[in-house]
Amino acid sequence: MGLPWLGETMDFYRAQQANRLFEDFVRPRIARHGKIFKTRLMGSPTVIVSGAEANRFFLSNEFKLVMSSWPSSSVRLMGKNSIMEKHGEQHRHVHGLIASSLGSSSAESLVPKLSKLVQRHLDAHWSGQERIYLYNFTKNLTFHIVFECLLGIDVELGMKEIFERILEGVFAPPVTVPGTRFSRAMRARKEIERMLVRIVRKKKEEMERKNSGGGGGGSEEGGVVLLPRYVAAMLRGEMSEEEVIDNIVLLVFAAYDTTSFAIAMTFRMLAHHPNCYQLLLKEHMDVKSRKGEGEDISGEDIKKMSYTWKVARESIRLFPPIFGSFRKAIVDIEYEGFTIPKGWKVLWTTYGTHYDPEHFQDPMSFNPDRFEEAMPPYVYVPFGGGPRVCAGSQLTRMNILVLVHHVVTRYDWSLIHPDEPITVDPLPFPVHGMPMRISPK
Ligand code: HEM
Numbered sequence: 001m002g003l004p005w006l007g008e009t010m011d012f013y014r015a016q017q018a019n020r021l022f023e024d025f026v027r028p029r030i031a032r033h034g035k036i037f038k039t040r041l042m043g044s045p046t047v048i049v050s051g052a053e054a055n056r057f058f059l060s061n062e063f064k065l066v067m068s069s070w071p072s073s074s075v076r077l078m079g080k081n082s083i084m085e086k087h088g089e090q091h092r093h094v095h096g097l098i099a100s101s102l103g104s105s106s107a108e109s110l111v112p113k114l115s116k117l118v119q120r121h122l123d124a125h126w127s128g129q130e131r132i133y134l135y136n137f138t139k140n141l142t143f144h145i146v147f148e149c150l151l152g153i154d155v156e157l158g159m160k161e162i163f164e165r166i167l168e169g170v171f172a173p174p175v176t177v178p179g180t181r182f183s184r185a186m187r188a189r190k191e192i193e194r195m196l197v198r199i200v201r202k203k204k205e206e207m208e209r210k211n212s213g214g215g216g217g218g219s220e221e222g223g224v225v226l227l228p229r230y231v232a233a234m235l236r237g238e239m240s241e242e243e244v245i246d247n248i249v250l251l252v253f254a255a256y257d258t259t260s261f262a263i264a265m266t267f268r269m270l271a272h273h274p275n276c277y278q279l280l281l282k283e284h285m286d287v288k289s290r291k292g293e294g295e296d297i298s299g300e301d302i303k304k305m306s307y308t309w310k311v312a313r314e315s316i317r318l319f320p321p322i323f324g325s326f327r328k329a330i331v332d333i334e335y336e337g338f339t340i341p342k343g344w345k346v347l348w349t350t351y352g353t354h355y356d357p358e359h360f361q362d363p364m365s366f367n368p369d370r371f372e373e374a375m376p377p378y379v380y381v382p383f384g385g386g387p388r389v390c391a392g393s394q395l396t397r398m399n400i401l402v403l404v405h406h407v408v409t410r411y412d413w414s415l416i417h418p419d420e421p422i423t424v425d426p427l428p429f430p431v432h433g434m435p436m437r438i439s440p441k
Contacts, residue, residue: 007040019422021323022351026050035352036336038344042071046326046345047338050352052359055378057335058327058348059386063087066327066346068388073174073182077166077189078253079246083391091387093238094247097229098391101150106224107394108299113149114402115296117141122406126438131416133433134267138260138403145399146255151248152225153199162188162195163252170253171426189249196245203231211235226251251392257427258321259396262382263403264434265319266312269366271415276311276368281408283307288409297405305401310368312400313380317354318366320382321427324349353379411438 002008008025015024026048029037035050049058058066070084078084083094100106121141126132143160147153169185176183207228230247233239270277287301326345333340340346355363359379360370383390390396407413416435422428 001038001040001045005043009041012041016424019424019428022349022355026349026351036338044345046347047340048347048349050349051356052353052376052378055348055353055381055385058346059378059384059388062387065329065331065333067330069326069328069345071171073172074170076174077170077185078250079242081240081243082246082250084250094243095387095391097233098226101224101226101229102392102395107398108302109224110149111299111302111398111402112296114145114398117144117148118402118406122410126411130437130439132436132438134436135260135264135430135434138263139256141403142256142259142399143252146252150226150251150395152227156195159192159195162192166192166249167253167256192249193245196248197241200231200241200244203227204234207231207235255392257429259399261319261321261428262312262316262396263400264430266315266400266404268415268418269311269315271418273366280308280311284405284408287405297402302398302401305405307368308401308404309397310371313371314366314368316382317360317380319428320350320354322350322382325384350381353381410441412441413438
């Protein structure tokens with residue numbers, strides 16, 4: 001358990017910062033103690049578990065045996081009404097709203113809009129350039145995708161910078177003394193709240209006007225777009241204004257660094273594996289060759305990008321954007337002959353199965369074809385599992401496939417630092433922002 005209070009926190013942070021949390025912290029302890037062991041992190045006694053069975057047990061028993069557990073700074077910055085703090089029926093309602101906007105067929109219907117947005121961003125930021133920074137570019141793009149495609153909100157001047165200040169404080173110590181990361185983030189949170197309140201109220205007025213003019217319930221407005229659906233839920237009395245605002249902030253947090261890192265690592269793997277790149281390129285050139293002059297890709301075309309999705313999934317297996325996440329035992333839990341006392345934390349990890357030769361033969365090698373075979377549940381878990389499974393995995397898929405399509409069909413590219421170091425703060429990212437040489441085809 002390490003030192004009193006501090007436990008093994010310093011070792012944990014050091015390994016995390018070098019993006020070697022699994023290799024330097026978890027794996028040596030698994031070798032000593034087995035796949036379930038205890039430690040103390042940031043004052044909390046914590047059990048770290050690895051393996052598909054542990055993933056299944058802890059992820060599927062959310063609300064029954066465990067509850068997700070976020071640092072208090074994250075909760076205060078996302079807001080206490082966001083999905084991360086909802087349990088039981090209330091959680092199911094908000095998760096259902098997001099997931100039904102983003103199920104696989106709904107997400108496919110976003111493709112035309114997504115494709116236009118991606119092309120607009122490539123025209124604005126890549127045209128005439130010889131060097132771009134892929135990671136930074138995808139962060140900006142993801143921000144616009146979440147707001148414009150998913151939520152149906154126009155990005156206003158300064159909005160992204162305000163959000164970045166919020167996200168910087170999400171895992172910082174919750175110290176409100178002026179000048180700290182957390183207090184800057186709290187100020188930014190208030191700023192964005194003011195902007196979002198104005199936007200949500202305007203939408204509400206619009207929808208109320210339509211309803212009183214006989215325009216119907218409003219819930220169908222915008223199809224899969226989330227803001228009208230949130231506001232319709234508000235009008236039906238199922239969601240408060242605070243819930244809407246907090247869940248908008250949460251979605252940006254959930255999507256921003258994760259998607260950008262997944263895209264960056266997909267390109268890194270393509271740069272390292274030219275044979276895979278040739279196969280992927282052919283897939284996209286085939287899609288393009290079937291299109292008429294100026295005709296854009298559709299949801300149907302996405303289904304023809306199966307090799308690209310295997311490449312992306314394999315890249316995400318090797319470089320999961322989320323290391324794992326914390327749960328808190330809400331009762332004493334009997335597991336594998338041990339008792340985990342109520343109140344203790346449990347940390348499950350993606351690496352515990354992704355790097356295990358029992359599940360992935362030669363796990364450190366890059367082999368997209370391994371995804372041809374069906375995978376047992378709770379083995380491939382970059383998006384988690386159980387009731388809190390990621391609500392945005394389909395949007396992530398569309399985002400990656402559409403971006404890869406337009407990049408590889410329009411540009412030749414190469415990485416300036418093919419082995420650019422990755423650091424973690426608190427999510428992983430390439431330290432130089434992934435500079436890339438590009439030239440139009
Ligand atoms: C590569 C990209 C992504 C990865 C790796 C990822 C990963 C995850 C993981 C592991 C969880 C579960 C956390 C837990 O169990 O504690 C999660 C939850 C969630 N994700 Fe994602 N995510 C990604 C992209 C997105 C996007 C694009 C969105 C939406 C725009 C999104 C929305 C959410 C939401 C709302 C939850 C909370 C679900 C709940 O608590 O019920 N994610 N994500």
